[in-house]
Amino acid sequence: MEYSDMPASIITRSLTKSYGELTALDSFDLEVEQGSIFGLLGPNGAGKTTLIRILTTLMRQSRGEALIEGLDTQGEGRDIRAMIGVVSQENSLDRYLTARENLELHARLHGMAKRLYKSRIDDLLELMGLAGRQKDFPDTFSGGMQRRLVVARALVHQPRVLFLDEPTTGLDPQSRRAVWDYIRSLAGSMTIFLTTHYLEEAEQLCDRIAIMDHGRLIAIGSTQELKDRLSGATVYEIDFTGQGADRYAALLGSMPCVLNIEQVDSKLLVTLECWECLSEIVTALNGAPVRRISLQERTLEDVFISLTGEKVRE
């Protein structure tokens, strides 16, 4: 089956949430395919948390509709909560229960029989590398271990949709990669809805990414689609030897196909109208002391900043 033919696991239609004068979510339309890993990006205050709280039935919308696996968040909250797993920003582990007891409590809250959850918890603890620490209290765990335990807790009841709200915030690179590996291993078996501030994380994990700001969806697509959408201009880095950069900056800057030029030590960053202009640049540089000409790849961060601006949010 083609990816785009997959039925939608999460649908929002004109989803709106207002707090008095403030509109946190503004006519938000979204479809997330079943079994995909979907990333939601946005600066602080963009409305990500509001959206995830509505989708996990923790909050009611002011207007519009949100469906999880075909169930309406307004009237079928209990059924939705039975089929979703949630990893919230806070660890929310019970520090008075051991790691295993935390998972057992979650299983009982989901109404699972002991014979069912016992082996499931064994498997999850093993998978997360926590089997040897299952009788210890979460307070004695490192940040990475606590996070892995929270992810394990969200998976005890085998959810069909997993919400991960900034799952790797505050983790060291090793722990972050361990969580990534595990999320990747889940791909296809359930729909994963991920919010993150780490653009690399979204790029590494997500099949599709949505960028939102001021409560609105402003871009959606695969990482490549989003990068392609970022204007036709291309940036080349020309690395000179000696004083070449000083001598050629003015010459290249005067060419009509060059939109912008920036000098950084012995390098020139040249923004061209389109990549076809490169041949003119190469001709102009004939005989110049050039060490290397390389295309500067657009990053997801470039896309994010171009769409949401550089201003720091409160």
Added chain:
Amino acid sequence: MAIWQRDMQVLRRSIFSEMVAVIAYPLTIYLAFGIGMQGYIGLVDGAPYSLFIAPGLITMTAVNAAYNESVWSLWFHRRVQFTIESYRVTPISVSEIVIAKILSGFTHGLIKGCAVGLVIFAITPFRFPVENLFQYLLFLIPGSAFFSCAGIICGTVMDKPETIGKVEAVLVMPLIFMSGLFFPLSSYPPSVVTWVRALPTTALFEGARRALVAGEMQLLPVLQVSLSALLTFVAAVLIFRYKMSE
């Protein structure tokens, strides 16, 4: 049930330290006032002072434990540990969460009240007919439920721990202490007695003492405490649901 079982699991794990702390306070009061002062006070309502205050101390322990468990547990799970949030994304309702927490507070109250009762029974001359326990429980059960619900309301609406401490000092303890725990209600000026009697805490402490010592079956005070418990239960559920929907 899962949340209540969790709370009982945690209580079992720390039962010894909990009991030492819970028993120490009323026992100190009993020794200081009941034994230390009885030579100066003599008989109160026809009973030695140490026997007069004993039922009230047992009741106070139970309701204090119910209140404290509810208020601090809910505040801690809501504001510090965020476990309430993790309960809310499971297929149980907000009402089920709050009812479980009320039940936990109530159970703490009963267990700790009984523990203090046993200790006072074991090391003091305070005695009562065993058959009076039934009448006493008619007060202790709704009384613990009332204070547990009150604790849930405070733990729901108060975000700062110092506010919880202030409410306990300014409202809860005065309500308990001024309800005839340490002195007969006849000590109040006649104009004040009517108002004091209208308080559910007065009905609870006065009624519980007379039930335990004299075995009196008092329908009106039992109804007063039970109705107060029912109203605070409804209020606690509604306030918690409202707070969670914010």
